[in-house]
Amino acid sequence: MGRLLLIARLAGRDLRRRPAEAALLLLAITAATTTLTLGLVMHGVAGDPYQRTREASAGPDVVASVMPDPVTGAPADPAVLTELSGADEIAASSGPFPVAGTTVEVGGRTADVQAVGRPAEPADVDRPIVTDGEWLGGGDGVVVEAAFADALGIEAGDTVTLGGESVEVAGIAVTAAMTPYPAASCLVVCTPITINGEPVRDMAVDVLEEPGLIWVGESMATSLAADPDDLAYVSYLRLDDPDAAQAFADARIPNGPMDAMLEPWPHIYEQVTHIERNAQRVLLTGAWLLGILAVASVAVLVGGRMADQTRRVGLLKAVGGTPGLVAAVLLAEYVLVALVAAAAGLVAGGLTAPAITDRAAGLLGGAATPSLTAATVATVTAVALGVAVVATFVPAVRAARTSTVAALNDAARPPRRVGWLIALSARLPVAVLIAVRVAGRRPRRVALSIASMTVTVSGIVAALAANAELNTQLASDPDPRMERLGDVLAVITVTLVALAAVNTVVATWATVLDVRYSSAVTRALGATPAQLAAGLSLAQVLPAFLGAVLGSAGGPLLYDAVDQDDVVLPPAWWLVAVVVGVVVAVSALTVVPARLAARRPVAPMLQGELA
Amino acid sequence: MSTTILSTRGLTKTYGDGESLVRAVDGVDLDVAAGETVAVMGPSGCGKSTLLHLVGGLDRPTAGEIHLAGRRVDQLTERTLARLRRTDVGFVFQAFHLMDELTVVENVELPALLAGRSPRAARARATELLRRVGLAAKAAALPTALSGGQRQRVAVARALSNEPVLVLADEPTGNLDSAATLDVLRLFEELHEAGQTLVIVTHDERIAATADRLISMRDGAFVDETRLTGGTSGRLGALAELEG
Ligand SMILES: Nc1ncnc2c1ncn2[C@@H]1O[C@H](COP(=O)(O)OP(=O)(O)O)[C@@H](O)[C@H]1O
Ligand SMILES: [Mg+2]
Numbered sequence: 063m064g065r066l067l068l069i070a071r072l073a074g075r076d077l078r079r080r081p082a083e084a085a086l087l088l089l090a091i092t093a094a095t096t097t098l099t100l101g102l103v104m105h106g107v108a109g110d111p112y113q114r115t116r117e118a119s120a121g122p123d124v125v126a127s128v129m130p131d132p133v134t135g136a137p138a139d140p141a142v143l144t145e146l147s148g149a150d151e152i153a154a155s156s157g158p159f160p161v162a163g164t165t166v167e168v169g170g171r172t173a174d175v176q177a178v179g180r181p182a183e184p185a186d187v188d189r190p191i192v193t194d195g196e197w198l199g200g201g202d203g204v205v206v207e208a209a210f211a212d213a214l215g216i217e218a219g220d221t222v223t224l225g226g227e228s229v230e231v232a233g234i235a236v237t238a239a240m241t242p243y244p245a246a247s248c249l250v251v252c253t254p255i256t257i258n259g260e261p262v263r264d265m266a267v268d269v270l271e272e273p274g275l276i277w278v279g280e281s282m283a284t285s286l287a288a289d290p291d292d293l294a295y296v297s298y299l300r301l302d303d304p305d306a307a308q309a310f311a312d313a314r315i316p317n318g319p320m321d322a323m324l325e326p327w328p329h330i331y332e333q334v335t336h337i338e339r340n341a342q343r344v345l346l347t348g349a350w351l352l353g354i355l356a357v358a359s360v361a362v363l364v365g366g367r368m369a370d371q372t373r374r375v376g377l378l379k380a381v382g383g384t385p386g387l388v389a390a391v392l393l394a395e396y397v398l399v400a401l402v403a404a405a406a407g408l409v410a411g412g413l414t415a416p417a418i419t420d421r422a423a424g425l426l427g428g429a430a431t432p433s434l435t436a437a438t439v440a441t442v443t444a445v446a447l448g449v450a451v452v453a454t455f456v457p458a459v460r461a462a463r464t465s466t467v468a469a470l471n472d473a474a475r476p477p478r479r480v481g482w483l484i485a486l487s488a489r490l491p492v493a494v495l496i497a498v499r500v501a502g503r504r505p506r507r508v509a510l511s512i513a514s515m516t517v518t519v520s521g522i523v524a525a526l527a528a529n530a531e532l533n534t535q536l537a538s539d540p541d542p543r544m545e546r547l548g549d550v551l552a553v554i555t556v557t558l559v560a561l562a563a564v565n566t567v568v569a570t571w572a573t574v575l576d577v578r579y580s581s582a583v584t585r586a587l588g589a590t591p592a593q594l595a596a597g598l599s600l601a602q603v604l605p606a607f608l609g610a611v612l613g614s615a616g617g618p619l620l621y622d623a624v625d626q627d628d629v630v631l632p633p634a635w636w637l638v639a640v641v642v643g644v645v646v647a648v649s650a651l652t653v654v655p656a657r658l659a660a661r662r663p664v665a666p667m668l669q670g671e672l673a
Numbered sequence: 674m675s676t677t678i679l680s681t682r683g684l685t686k687t688y689g690d691g692e693s694l695v696r697a698v699d700g701v702d703l704d705v706a707a708g709e710t711v712a713v714m715g716p717s718g719c720g721k722s723t724l725l726h727l728v729g730g731l732d733r734p735t736a737g738e739i740h741l742a743g744r745r746v747d748q749l750t751e752r753t754l755a756r757l758r759r760t761d762v763g764f765v766f767q768a769f770h771l772m773d774e775l776t777v778v779e780n781v782e783l784p785a786l787l788a789g790r791s792p793r794a795a796r797a798r799a800t801e802l803l804r805r806v807g808l809a810a811k812a813a814a815l816p817t818a819l820s821g822g823q824r825q826r827v828a829v830a831r832a833l834s835n836e837p838v839l840v841l842a843d844e845p846t847g848n849l850d851s852a853a854t855l856d857v858l859r860l861f862e863e864l865h866e867a868g869q870t871l872v873i874v875t876h877d878e879r880i881a882a883t884a885d886r887l888i889s890m891r892d893g894a895f896v897d898e899t900r901l902t903g904g905t906s907g908r909l910g911a912l913a914e915l916e917g
Contacts, residue, residue, distance in 0.1 A: 477774040479815070484779060488792040495786060503774055583770045586731060587784045587831070588759025590752045661751070665726040668766060 069387065073394035086568055087399050088406070093561050094352045095407020095446050096414070097554065102438040103415040112238060112334045115191065116327065121238030122187045122298035123307040124326050125247075127161070129294035131319040132251045132269075137291035142322050147297060151310055156185035157297030162286035163250040163270045167223035168214050174270035176250050177204075177224065178296060179283025187298040188239045190277065194218040195233030198279055203232030209242035210274030224276065225286045235277070239298055241333040244272045247325055250294045268292075344528065344547065347624045348554035351521045355561045358514035362507055362569045393451065400450035404443040408434060411442075477503035477580075492589065496597025497604060500577050508605045511569050515609025515648075516616055518562035519640055523617025524624065525555040526640075527632045563651060570602050570652045574659040581659065582667035591660040598656035603648050610644035677740075678838055678870045679705040679728060684737035686723050686893075697723040699893030700737070705839070710861070710871040712881040715890035721874040724890070725841045728872065729762045730754040742838045759788045763832030765842035769824045771816040777827050778803060778812040784834040795834075802830035806860055822853025829860055833869075840864065842873045846880060858883065 077084045115121065126146050128138040140158040147155035160179040165172050182200040190197070193208055195218025204224060206216050211234045216222060220231045240246050252270040278286065287293045301307055307326035316323055383391075412434045480502040487498035501508050532548050574581075581594055589597075614637040686698040697720045705711050713721050726732040728739060730746060739747040742761055749757065758764075763784075771780050778799050785795035803809045806826040816824055825845055832840050842861070846854040858880055865871060865883075873880060881887050882901065889897035 476817075479774040484775060488779075488782070488786055488795070492787055492789065499774075580772055583772065584783075584787070585755065586758060586764055586770070588755050588787050588835075590755035592752065593755075593787075663732065665723075665732045668731070668768075668770060669722060 069390045069394050072391045073398060077395055077398070084399060086564060088403050090561060090564055091400055091403035091446055091449055092406045092410070093557050094449065095404050095442050096410040097348050097352045097557065098445055099408050099411025099438060099442050100415055102441060103411065103434070112331055115236055116238035119191050119238050120187055120189050121327065123301040123304045124299040124310055124324050125239050125296065126299055126322045126324050127249045127294060127296040128320065128322050129250055130292060136320065138294050139320065140295040142320070143295055143297040146322055147299060151301050151306060152299055153302045154186045154300040155297055156187040158295035160280060160283040161249045161294040161296055162283045163268055163273065164225040164286045166274065166276065168216055168220070171214060173214060174273040175224070175276050176270065176273045177276045177278045177283050177286050178249070179280035180277050181280060185298065187300045188237060190235035190237040192233045192235045195231065197233055197235070198277060199232060200279065202282070203230050205233045205235050205277040206231055207243060207275035208234050208236045213243055238330070240275055241330055243274045245333055246273060246275055248273070249296050343624050344550055344554065347620070348521065351517050351558060352561060354517050355514050355558070355565060358510045358565055362510055362565065362572055396450035397447060400446040404446035407446065408439060408442055478505050480505060492593045493596035493600060496584065496589065496594060497600030500573060500597060500601040501604060504576065507569060507572065511602065511605040512609040512612070514562060514565045515606045515644065516612040518558050519610045519613025519644060520616035520620045521558045522555055522640060523614060523632060523637065524621035525551050526636060527618065527621045530632065566602060566606065566648050566651045570655045573601060574598060574655055579667060582664045585664045586668060595656045595660035598659055599649055599652040602652045603645055606648040607641065607645055610641040614641060676707050677704050678707045678742060679703065680740045681728065682738045684727060684739065685735050686727055686732065687735045696893045698727060701895055705870060705872060707870055708868045709886065710865045710873065710884045711886045711888060712884035713872065713874045713888045713890055714876065714881050719890045720893040721890055722843050725843050725872065725874055729764055729841045730757045759784060760835055761838050763837035763840040765825070765828050765832050765840065765845045767844040767847040769828045771824055771827060773816055776813050776815055777808060780816065780827055781830045781834060784831060788835050798834060802833055806830045820853060821849045822856040825849060825853070825857050826860055839870050839872065842871065844874055844876060846875065846877055
């Protein structure tokens with residue numbers, strides 16, 4: 063117990079001694095855990111509410127509808143649907159129900175509506191689940207689909223104008239028989255009809271635009287239609303084998319305008335979850351990228367601290383600390399930070415998730431709001447701890463093994479020698495010579511810098527490509543949820559960039575500390591501060607440049623892996639712009655620390671202290 | 674009388690202020706003639722290293738003047754000071770300050786590369802210097818594989834890389850045992866004979882005894898100056914004593 067207390071106290075004191083580093087570390091891991099939390103929450107959400115709604119509402123396997131011939135105006139024949147219900151594969155059915163196209167007015171806004179006439183008693187197939195108020199009671203009250211109600215700000219008890227008449231909203235409900243507003247499928251004519259590519263100008267019926275769904279009494283549906291011949295009809299079918307729904311529909315592709323149109327449930331499911339699954343893929347990929355970056359920045363931070371901490375390790379060991387104790391203190395520090403970061407990430411992710419996954423209360427109302435499960439909490443915590451443990455294991459073990467005398471003498475990690483780089487650099491201008499040699503001393507840190515920039519630029523390029531595709535889609539099919547996916551992409555991109563900036567600053571800081579001594583010697587031998595500053599900056603810019611080039615190549619690959627649809631490659635000038643941007647940004651981030659380091663007085667560093 | 678390479682007037686360096694003001698160097702007047710070897714001795718903390726740093730342009734004086742090779746250098750910009758260190762001054766430190774990741778020859782050629790020499794010329798000069806300090810065979814070794822005396826000889830070779838007019842050595846044998854001290858001492862002897870101007874800060878009486886002039890320092894100021902008998906015999910006599 064006393065030992066644990068000692069470890070905790072030593073670790074805590076060290077963290078307090080370097081609050082800026084602790085904050086950087088915390089920031090890096092928190093960014094990763096937040097994204098991971100979001101990704102996991104999304105993972106749990108995609109598909110699940112629809113299935114729950116489908117089960118709870120006795121959802122149909124196939125939705126069948128007929129509508130009037132939009133060109134000739136020939137009336138729809140509900141007998142087509144009745145006949146379909148008698149097919150061998152059908153286990154149960156409801157309908158045909160009349161559907162009228164009309165408009166609803168509320169609070170000064172008007173929207174098109176498809177009003178489905180339903181009896182008061184629950185049907186065998188498709189029993190919408192009331193989330194607010196009550197179901198049709200046989201009176202004049204109507205029930206509004208939840209996402210539509212949400213979009214128009216309608217609540218149970220409100221009065222709305224439906225087809226010119228004032229009606230009371232009895233309730234709000236969700237259904238698995240139709241994609242929530244505004245992506246509802248059309249039971250009535252709601253897309254302009256084209257024949258041989260020419261739009262039909264004189265339609266026999268009104269064309270609705272993005273109609274919402276409202277359930278009304280059957281007689282009201284009939285009276286909402288200007289003419290009974292304008293009515294469409296819908297039936298909900300349950301099959302013996304739900305998995306056969308697609309085949310059932312495929313076998314009955316309509317031949318003419320009077321035939322029934324069939325929508326199998328997997329199609330609705332696809333519509334409902336498409337955006338969520340895209341967002342989930344984006345988030346999980348983003349979570350991975352951020353996780354890798356977090357590992358990189360933790361590793362660089364730890365490496366940088368090591369250079370500075372060696373003397374402390376020596377002190378710990380000189381007063382009798384065993385290698386085990388030294389390792390334990392180092393690990394305790396990072397584990398402590400990781401736990402705080404995991405908690406912060408879970409809270410931040412849990413708070414952000416509803417904003418992203420909110421599907422306008424379309425399915426099961428509030429039940430769709432994702433919550434943090436025990437598994438998510440456990441995974442995020444484990445990953446954060448893993449980041450800390452993996453990133454500290456090697457340095458901790460090395461620190462523990464450092465000879466006490468060497469450590470006390472502050473013989474920091476000996477630099478690596480990369481002979482060919484040193485020979486090559488002799489031919490280069492002084493600043494580049496310094497840069498190459500500074501970088502060459504720490505091949506692992508350079509590798510981490512390259513890797514971290516590769517990851518960042520891959521992510522940025524993939525996000526740019528995805529965003530371009532999203533914008534093309536949005537132009538043809540505006541959908542607030544798509545816009546939200548764009549927001550998700552933007553959030554991940556910004557986080558990636560921020561984390562990469564943190565990594566760059568951390569790496570520069572670690573390098574500056576690491577080369578304090580050889581910088582002093584180099585200056586004593588006649589390098590100017592400007593040459594040294596340029597060298598220190600370049601030592602970061604060169605790996606970043608390499609990483610940016612690799613990332614430009616990796617980005618399209620990453621995008622390809624995440625999105626199997628037709629990949630639109632970003633134009634070459636984007637990639638060039640990204641690489642140039644990286645070089646400029648890294649130069650800007652490193653110029654201040656490098657200049658400060660290069661202007662430090664030399665003499666104290668060369669004094670006996672190091673002898 | 675030979676020309677004066679280095680001269681300082683009222684050279685002063687203070688650290689801190691008020692109660693904690695330290696006069697590390699306090700009004701020093703120093704003249705060093707071309708080819709002369711001057712030894713500076715004094716207790717630890719009396720300002721010897723600070724004096725060398727000021728003279729070599731590693732640090733700036735609080736007051737006073739420094740003239741080096743006919744140029745006033747106490748007012749130079751950091752950039753010009755760097756050029757001065759590169760071309761006119763060679764430093765030898767107690768702790769050697771070799772770069773561990775560079776081989777012996779790479780360490781020696783570094784100042785020439787920093788001065789913009791071609792890699793070939795820098796390497797040729799470094800190889801020649803290593804031969805001169807007797808370490809040609811160690812050219813490809815890393816400093817960590819050398820003894821202390823060998824490392825200091827490498828450091829001396831490095832100090833000579835750009836043919837400086839003045840070599841400044843700060844306790845060059847402070848980290849060395851007797852045999853290695855003798856080694857380095859001989860090397861300074863050879864430099865002296867070759868006409869190199871040297872200022873050596875030392876604790877070691879035997880090294881001091883080989884100088885043309887011995888200056889004693891206390892609390893930042895010169896308190897005593899002895900012109901040694903000079904001449905080859907005297908120095909060799911000191912060497913013989915050391916060996917004996
Ligand atoms: N950077 C500094 N800041 C404050 N005081 C210093 C600094 N460098 C040296 N001193 C002080 O100046 C005095 C002279 O130091 P130094 O020149 O190193 O002496 P020596 O080399 O003779 O041992 C000492 O009292 C020392 O503490
Ligand atoms: Mg000293």
